[in-house]
Amino acid sequence: IFEPHKLVSNPVKWCIDLAVEFTTLGPQSQSIPYKKSQVLVRWIPPPCGWIKLNSDGSALNNPGIAGAGGIFRDSSGCWIKGYSRNLGIASNILAELWGVRDGLQLAIALKIPCLEVEVDCADMISLLNSTVNPDHLFHPIIMDCRCLLSQLQHVKLRHVYREANRCADVLAKLSSKLDQNFMIFESCPRELLFAFDEDTRGICYPRSIRTVL
Secondary structure, three states, rough: OOOOOOOOHHHHHHHHHHHHHHHHHOOOOOOEEEEEEEEEEOOOOOOOOOOEEEEEHHHOOOOOEEEEEEEEEEOOOEEEEEEEEEEEOOHHHHHHHHHHHHHHHHHHHHOOOOEEEEEHHHHHHHHHHHOOOOOOOOOOHHHHHHHHHEEEEEEEEEEEEHOOOHHHHHHHHHHHHEEEEEEEEOOOOOHHHHHHHHHOOOOEEEEEEEEEO
């Protein structure tokens, strides 16, 4: 940033190093008073007439071996469709974007009129809702997601805690076992049966949260 004539051999690593440096040296939040409390989190079915898409992305070592996945369910919690994508090497945020992109494309193909989209990555939602420079590394896929969102008749995009997004997380991690880059599941895969059943039964999970005083 302060050396405009410096040649950068690895731009991606350089950007990551700058982000780490900013996080380490930037203003700290310890001075902000807060209290810890515990809440119970569960997957909540969508309203009658709506379909819910839970989407997630996962990358080991960020960037690292990555995948994305998602699940469509109706207001009774019944399975509609699931999907997984093997992304090779990618970052967490790119995997999250791919998960939403694939889900929105599938929703349009299924002609879903009313869609709730839930993800557990607040940063990804911020990218979709804010102005992004055309030079941004993820600009193309962000614009793809926005275009797909505009094609849906009614759509809501919201953040949830990861405890309410467990099924999508399983599908994202399942992608590493795929024999192909992308797979659509017409029924619940064996690896997801336990989490899917717990969501359907409304099982709650405790989560510690911080509230600013």
